[in-house]
Amino acid sequence: MSEEASTGFQIHPMDQFIVKPLFGGDHIAWYTVTNVTMWMAIAVLVIAALLMLGTRRRAIVPSRSQSVAELLYGFIYNMVEEVTGHDGVKYFPYVMTLFLFVLFSNLLGLLPMAFTTTSHVAVTVVLALMVFLGVTVLGFARKGVGFLGMFWVSSAPLAIRPILALIEIISYFVRPVSHSIRLAGNMMAGHAVVKVIAGFATLVVASPVVIGAVAALYGLELLVAVVQAYVFTILTCVYLRDAVGDAQH
Amino acid sequence: MEGDIAEMGKFIGAGLATIGLGGAGIGVGHIAGNFLAGALRNPSAAPGQMATLFVGIAFAEALGIFSFLIALLLMFAV
Numbered sequence: 001m002s003e004e005a006s007t008g009f010q011i012h013p014m015d016q017f018i019v020k021p022l023f024g025g026d027h028i029a030w031y032t033v034t035n036v037t038m039w040m041a042i043a044v045l046v047i048a049a050l051l052m053l054g055t056r057r058r059a060i061v062p063s064r065s066q067s068v069a070e071l072l073y074g075f076i077y078n079m080v081e082e083v084t085g086h087d088g089v090k091y092f093p094y095v096m097t098l099f100l101f102v103l104f105s106n107l108l109g110l111l112p113m114a115f116t117t118t119s120h121v122a123v124t125v126v127l128a129l130m131v132f133l134g135v136t137v138l139g140f141a142r143k144g145v146g147f148l149g150m151f152w153v154s155s156a157p158l159a160i161r162p163i164l165a166l167i168e169i170i171s172y173f174v175r176p177v178s179h180s181i182r183l184a185g186n187m188m189a190g191h192a193v194v195k196v197i198a199g200f201a202t203l204v205v206a207s208p209v210v211i212g213a214v215a216a217l218y219g220l221e222l223l224v225a226v227v228q229a230y231v232f233t234i235l236t237c238v239y240l241r242d243a244v245g246d247a248q249h
Numbered sequence: 250m251e252g253d254i255a256e257m258g259k260f261i262g263a264g265l266a267t268i269g270l271g272g273a274g275i276g277v278g279h280i281a282g283n284f285l286a287g288a289l290r291n292p293s294a295a296p297g298q299m300a301t302l303f304v305g306i307a308f309a310e311a312l313g314i315f316s317f318l319i320a321l322l323l324m325f326a327v
Contacts (some may be wrong), residue, residue, distance in 0.1 A: 148282060177318070178311035185317050231307045238304055 011199030013192040017119055036123065038117045043104040072100065076233065083237035085245045094134075095240070098127060099233040106187060106225035108220070119187040121180060128180035131236050139243035150242055179235055186228050190221045259323050266320035273313020280305045 022033045054069035062070060076099050080092045102118060109116025117123050139147035151168040153161060194217050201210040284302050288295035 079300070178314055181314045182307065182311060185314050191316075227303075231303055234300055234303055235307055244280055 011196055013195040013199070016115070016180060016195060018189060019120070021024065035115045036117050036120065039108060039117045040105065040123075043108055043117070045103060046103050046108065047100045072096075079234060080237055080240075081230065084241045087244045088237065090241055091138075091240060091244070095233060095236055098131070098236060099229055102127070102183065102232050103226065103229035106229055107184060107222075109187065109191070110221060110225060116187050116191055117181055119191060121184045124180040124184045127174070127183075127232075128176040131239060132176040135239045135243045138240075142244060147243070173237065177204070179239075183228050183232050186224055190217075190224050194221060259327060263320040263323045266323065267317045269313055269316025269319075273310050273316075276309035276312070280309055299302050 019028065019034050019036055021028060022035060022038055025032075030033060050065060051069050054063075054065035057063065058066065073096070076090075076096045077092060080088050080095050084091070105116065105118045105123075108114055109118065139150075143149075151165045151172070153164045153168065156164055194214060197210060197217060198214050201207045201214075203210075280302065284295075285299070288298075
């Protein structure tokens with residue numbers, strides 16, 4: 001260790017995830033304004049700016065910002081209609097909000113010196129729990145006790161139905177865990193990898209290779225940011241289908 | 250050498266938990282490969298199945314993520 005330290009070869013890949021109070025001090029209470037708060041606010045402002053400025057001067061031939069806003073809207077609308085069915089369209093605004101927030105948090109986190117809010121489980125678990133609780137409440141509200149029929153797989157032989165029901169119940173309660181950890185894990189791991197590879201640039205011999213590698217990884221991370229937002233949203237739609245769709249299959 | 254044997258066990262356990270990554274890799278690769286094989290036979294049906302592809306990948310990946318969760322728990326919670 002001491003040998004590495006003396007050559008200046010120091011990598012701190014996890015330092016970028018430290019939550020700091022924005023206005024000094026080191027005590028963090030629930031009301032403290034931190035860098036997480038700031039970057040979430042920036043994400044919300046960027047989304048509002050894109051959608052409001054994009055649709056302010058509506059034209060038959062759309063401007064660039066208008067076509068981006070329309071593209072996002074149409075993409076999510078089609079997804080909700082396709083996955084959850086016609087009844088799910090009522091919940092499109094919530095799905096759209098989730099998608100835009102996750103997408104822009106991921107993308108803004110890729111800016112140099114930025115903070116990725118979605119890399120924290122504390123942020124993603126709230127998003128996932130809201131979906132989980134919402135779907136559960138909605139399922140009971142719309143179907144009553146019939147919602148529990150989801151766990152009783154009627155297409156399976158009677159003998160293995162209790163075992164299947166147990167597995168279904170466990171997998172139902174594991175949903176918010178995998179839903180949230182997937183997003184946070186992908187974001188955290190991707191950013192840490194970029195930082196570790198960038199740390200190798202301190203070795204002068206390797207630096208040309210490292211610059212190319214970091215550029216390639218950055219492109220990959222851009223793809224991962226969009227795909228993870230898409231996956232988060234489509235899983236929300238799949239869970240929503242259990243509550244609102246005619247899940248008799 | 251400082252630290253105690255429990256600390257060492259934590260690091261070894263967290264390292265072992267990364268083996269789960271291999272399983273997730275096999276699963277995701279299997280899904281993507283089979284999708285490609287099917288899509289090349291019937292390219293016109295492929296775009297309609299993109300959503301299914303991503304949901305399948307997400308479910309396969311979830312089990313790999315649980316091993317990441319175990320590593321996190323070992324490192325920070327135990």
